[in-house]
Amino acid sequence: MVPSESTPLLPAHNGIADVSDPRPFRERFVSILKAEDEPTWLQSCTWFFFGSWFNVLLVFVPLSVIAHHMHWDVALRFGFSFMAIMPLAKLLGDSTEQMSAKLGQTIAGLLNASFGNAVEIIVGIAALLQDEVRIVQTSMLGSILSNILLVLGCSFLAAGFKRQESFFQVTAAQASSSLMTLACITLVIPAAYHSTLGDSSSDEGLLVISRGTAVVLLLIYCAYLYFQLVSHVHLYVGTAEVEPEPPKMSVISASISLLCVTVVTAFCADYLVASIEEFAERYSVPKPFIGLILLPIVANAAEHVTSVWMAMKNQMELTITICVGSSIQIASFVVPLLVIVGWLSGHELSLFFANFETIVLFVSVLLVNTLIQDGKSNYMEGLMLVSLYFVISLAFWVS
Numbered sequence: 001m002v003p004s005e006s007t008p009l010l011p012a013h014n015g016i017a018d019v020s021d022p023r024p025f026r027e028r029f030v031s032i033l034k035a036e037d038e039p040t041w042l043q044s045c046t047w048f049f050f051g052s053w054f055n056v057l058l059v060f061v062p063l064s065v066i067a068h069h070m071h072w073d074v075a076l077r078f079g080f081s082f083m084a085i086m087p088l089a090k091l092l093g094d095s096t097e098q099m100s101a102k103l104g105q106t107i108a109g110l111l112n113a114s115f116g117n118a119v120e121i122i123v124g125i126a127a128l129l130q131d132e133v134r135i136v137q138t139s140m141l142g143s144i145l146s147n148i149l150l151v152l153g154c155s156f157l158a159a160g161f162k163r164q165e166s167f168f169q170v171t172a173a174q175a176s177s178s179l180m181t182l183a184c185i186t187l188v189i190p191a192a193y194h195s196t197l198g199d200s201s202s203d204e205g206l207l208v209i210s211r212g213t214a215v216v217l218l219l220i221y222c223a224y225l226y227f228q229l230v231s232h233v234h235l236y237v238g239t240a241e242v243e244p245e246p247p248k249m250s251v252i253s254a255s256i257s258l259l260c261v262t263v264v265t266a267f268c269a270d271y272l273v274a275s276i277e278e279f280a281e282r283y284s285v286p287k288p289f290i291g292l293i294l295l296p297i298v299a300n301a302a303e304h305v306t307s308v309w310m311a312m313k314n315q316m317e318l319t320i321t322i323c324v325g326s327s328i329q330i331a332s333f334v335v336p337l338l339v340i341v342g343w344l345s346g347h348e349l350s351l352f353f354a355n356f357e358t359i360v361l362f363v364s365v366l367l368v369n370t371l372i373q374d375g376k377s378n379y380m381e382g383l384m385l386v387s388l389y390f391v392i393s394l395a396f397w398v399s
Contacts, residue, residue, distance in 0.1 A: 138291030153385030160379025170375030
């Protein structure tokens with residue numbers, strides 16, 4: 001049920017934070033830090049490291065470091081680094097979830113999208129500084145496709161197994177999908193420009209278009225944050241009430257753990273990128289498949305788990321925010337950021353993607369827009385999204 005105009009805006013977010021609190025955000029945030037019921041440092045660390053069996057995979061973090069510096073076989077170096085990023089991505093999600101537990105559903109979705117994409121930013125910068133431009137482009141494109149097809153599709157499937165139909169705020173979903181469409185169009189324009197002028201004469205023009213577009217997209221993303229957090233925050237109210245869960249970590253311990261895990265992830269990402277070239281050549285694995293399919297699956301582990309779990313709890317607004325919002329951030333923030341980083345560091349990264357990749361992105365965004373425009377979902381829609389992702393994966397495997 002959508003609140004009427006007479007209903008107070010945002011009565012509760014996720015059953016946790018009351019955003020009708022008249023106090024300024026700074027005072028509310030300070031009160032959160034001073035909360036007496038927060039877990040101690042020992043309780044926070046215990047839950048952080050031993051709260052999930054998935055953390056057993058953290059053993060691959062030191063193995064990744066050892067394999068890289070001891071120059072072990074490339075399969076071991078790639079495999080250990082690949083497996084190490086999976087639990088690190090989950091820990092990023094855990095820390096983010098604990099930080100956002102008292103800040104409301106909208107902030108929770110944005111934080112999950114933002115720090116879930118920390119892996120993509122780290123991998124992208126590591127690849128860019130090693131002149132692996134194609135890995136940067138395919139991994140960014142793959143992250144977008146993974147979020148809007150695989151993660152959103154699995155979320156719709158999970159919700160469909162629990163209830164016949166799930167409902168979400170259609171206006172907010174359409175606003176998000178429209179911005180996703182805009183970001184998609186900005187990637188189509190460089191491809192069309194390149195096809196018109198040919199290979200050699202368009203390189204300089206592509207860089208100018210890409211860098212100008214990057215600045216515009218960053219401004220649009222800032223406006224989107226203002227739209228979601230300030231001016232139209234009522235559009236992102238959850239339609240279902242959920243019992244609040246007690247926090248497992250304090251806000252400060254969650255913040256510190258988030259910083260530490262990000263640093264460790266940066267090293268593992270650097271080791272992973274360094275092994276891709278040799279791994280692809282020795283084992284005949286297409287590099288586009290590695291960048292577009294394998295890396296995003298690892299990087300999106302946190303969003304995948306959180307989104308599916310929220311969908312099963314009927315928190316579809318949060319699911320849409322995580323999946324579509326994460327893709328928006330990649331297309332409107334991460335990719336432009338990498339273009340500017342490449343500009344400043346002397347690495348020429350443009351928004352020009354191959355025609356096939358551009359078409360794949362366009363049809364994927366088109367399907368997502370078609371499925372969410374009615375404000376409800378079911379398992380069949382989830383199956384459609386996952387099926388398209390499988391077909392795209394197959395196409396890049398044989399490319």
